[in-house]
Amino acid sequence: METFLQQTLNGLVSGSIYALVALGYTMVYGILGLINFAHGELVMIGALVALQTVTALSGAFPGLHPVILLIAGVAVAVPVCMAVGYLIERIGYRRLRNAPRLAPLITAIGVSFLLQTLAMIIWGREFHVFPQLVSTTPMQPMDGVVVSPLQIFTIVVAFALMGGLMLLVNKSRLGRAMRATAENHRVAGLMGINANGVIAATFIIGSGLAALAGVLFASNYAIAHYAMGFTPGLKAFTAAVLGGIGNLPGAMVGGLVLGLVESFGAGYIEHLTFGFLNSSYQDIFAFMILGAVLIFRPSGLLGERVADRA
Amino acid sequence: MRTENTTPILEVRGLKVAYGGIQAVKGIDLQVREGELVSLIGANGAGKTTTLNTLAGVVPHNGGEIRYAGQDVGKLPSHLRLRKGLALVPEGRGIFTRLTVAENLQTGAYTRRDTDGIAADMEKVFTLLPRVKERLNQVAGTLSGGEQQMVAIGRALLSRPQVLLLDEPSMGLAPLVVEKIFEVIHSITREGMGVLLVEQNANLALEVSERAYVMEGGLVTLEGTGKALLDDPKVRSAYLGEEIDQGLAA
Numbered sequence: 001m002e003t004f005l006q007q008t009l010n011g012l013v014s015g016s017i018y019a020l021v022a023l024g025y026t027m028v029y030g031i032l033g034l035i036n037f038a039h040g041e042l043v044m045i046g047a048l049v050a051l052q053t054v055t056a057l058s059g060a061f062p063g064l065h066p067v068i069l070l071i072a073g074v075a076v077a078v079p080v081c082m083a084v085g086y087l088i089e090r091i092g093y094r095r096l097r098n099a100p101r102l103a104p105l106i107t108a109i110g111v112s113f114l115l116q117t118l119a120m121i122i123w124g125r126e127f128h129v130f131p132q133l134v135s136t137t138p139m140q141p142m143d144g145v146v147v148s149p150l151q152i153f154t155i156v157v158a159f160a161l162m163g164g165l166m167l168l169v170n171k172s173r174l175g176r177a178m179r180a181t182a183e184n185h186r187v188a189g190l191m192g193i194n195a196n197g198v199i200a201a202t203f204i205i206g207s208g209l210a211a212l213a214g215v216l217f218a219s220n221y222a223i224a225h226y227a228m229g230f231t232p233g234l235k236a237f238t239a240a241v242l243g244g245i246g247n248l249p250g251a252m253v254g255g256l257v258l259g260l261v262e263s264f265g266a267g268y269i270e271h272l273t274f275g276f277l278n279s280s281y282q283d284i285f286a287f288m289i290l291g292a293v294l295i296f297r298p299s300g301l302l303g304e305r306v307a308d309r310a
Numbered sequence: 311m312r313t314e315n316t317t318p319i320l321e322v323r324g325l326k327v328a329y330g331g332i333q334a335v336k337g338i339d340l341q342v343r344e345g346e347l348v349s350l351i352g353a354n355g356a357g358k359t360t361t362l363n364t365l366a367g368v369v370p371h372n373g374g375e376i377r378y379a380g381q382d383v384g385k386l387p388s389h390l391r392l393r394k395g396l397a398l399v400p401e402g403r404g405i406f407t408r409l410t411v412a413e414n415l416q417t418g419a420y421t422r423r424d425t426d427g428i429a430a431d432m433e434k435v436f437t438l439l440p441r442v443k444e445r446l447n448q449v450a451g452t453l454s455g456g457e458q459q460m461v462a463i464g465r466a467l468l469s470r471p472q473v474l475l476l477d478e479p480s481m482g483l484a485p486l487v488v489e490k491i492f493e494v495i496h497s498i499t500r501e502g503m504g505v506l507l508v509e510q511n512a513n514l515a516l517e518v519s520e521r522a523y524v525m526e527g528g529l530v531t532l533e534g535t536g537k538a539l540l541d542d543p544k545v546r547s548a549y550l551g552e553e554i555d556q557g558l559a560a
Contacts, residue, residue, distance in 0.1 A: 176417055179409055180406050180417045183408055186400075186404070187400060187406070188417070189387065190366060192420050194387075195389070
């Protein structure tokens with residue numbers, strides 16, 4: 001039972017980060033039908049820009065409160081990622097809007113390499129320690145279950161962001177324009193909606209979420225590295241497919257389910273395989289799920305916008 | 311208010327459009343004045359829909375001029391033409407099927423910030439189209455074709471256009487619904503809006519229109535008042551199925 005609770009908690013932490021990243025994939029897919037494979041790199045850029053900011057600030061003003069450092073890191077990382085996300089769309093994808101689907105897809109992979117390489121040039125190949133800005137001192141709410149303030153913080157922030165995004169998409173004028181554009185660019189234009197502007201806004205919002213996910217990810221693993229975006233990017237993509245790509249609630253559910261499956265998998269894999277595999281094999285679960293979803297339910301858990309057809 | 315001398319609000323000169331590798335529109339002139347109902351009839355493939363799409367900025371043109379309210383709008387993207395007051399209800403209605411009816415109407419008012427004015431215009435649309443009000447919270451994709459057409463028209467009206475381009479509003483609808491929709495179109499023009507109507511149902515279109523253009527192979531081959539064209543033997547045989555009827559009767 002303790003293991004179960006502990007693994008649930010761990011799963012929620014990583015799952016809520018996957019969910020934030022998955023939202024970016026699914027939003028862009030929903031509006032453009034494009035898998036933006038460069039999205040994972042925004043997680044990395046968010047983490048490294050935040051780290052750079054924090055390092056610079058704490059060097060210049062030693063003794064600054066960690067919360068202020070965290071806020072400053074986020075305040076720089078989010079706009080930087082938003083700008084990068086905007087530029088990716090503006091320079092990379094916009095002119096391919098009417099090209100065959102393979103062209104933007106390959107471009108996305110190219111952009112991913114480009115961003116990784118740029119990050120490597122700027123921040124080097126080494127692993128950087130990401131400082132503990134939120135306490136990781138374990139608390140023990142009950143026997144055998146350990147939780148840190150950072151973990152609680154991660155879950156709370158991620159859920160707040162998801163709730164905010166749902167409100168934005170479902171209730172605001174911009175959200176309506178996004179949904180209208182996602183369904184039909186041409187008709188959206190006939191309503192006076194600047195489809196290019198809405199698409200840019202979609203990239204910007206998704207990139208902002210990725211930046212925050214990057215800071216949360218780096219905080220939880222205490223590490224930042226130029227290639228750190230690849231694995232969470234791929235897993236978040238898996239989560240988006242699992243939930244039903246193009247479907248926002250699906251991306252959230254998919255992210256959380258993936259986090260939980262991984263966590264339980266890691267917790268129980270040793271028992272299940274009689275010690276043949278250990279918890280370092282936890283990554284295989286994500287890709288087993290991806291394979292299974294693509295074979296048995298390509299439309300994902302929530303299908304493509306099932307709710308709308310109800 | 312309107313006299314024959316009023317300058318047209320929409321004026322098209324020598325419009326040419328290449329579409330899908332062919333010259334679909336080969337240089338046409340047409341005008342729409344305030345409060346005027348003008349129709350554009352012709353066989354399938356004559357270039358009617360292409361013309362409307364070009365006027366709305368969905369398709370680029372490769373010759374001629376589109377003047378709206380005295381300005382050349384030919385280079386503007388569709389969302390800026392709408393902002394000027396030129397709205398299109400596209401062929402097939404173009405409803406956002408995954409949005410609710412209310413949200414569809416709200417996207418129609420997307421460019422407007424005058425909350426009170428929008429609310430007043432919503433009420434007008436509800437008076438004009440009571441069915442729309444009954445369906446407000448329904449997802450638009452679940453509506454019948456006629457209801458979707460009403461939503462499409464209501465949505466376009468909410469942008470408060472001065473000229474409304476309507477592409478085949480009767481397509482696939484039951485006669486009673488068509489009648490209702492034409493009533494609505496008629497009452498729109500009474501409020502001073504200009505309407506350019508593309509219609510397969512030439513008989514109906516000519517009956518309600520003040521003026522009409524007949525398109526054939528990308529050119530306007532005939533124009534005149536609705537009445538005159540209704541009585542024109544060429545139009546009768548080509549578009550109103552007259553000869554066939556007589557042939558069968560004989």
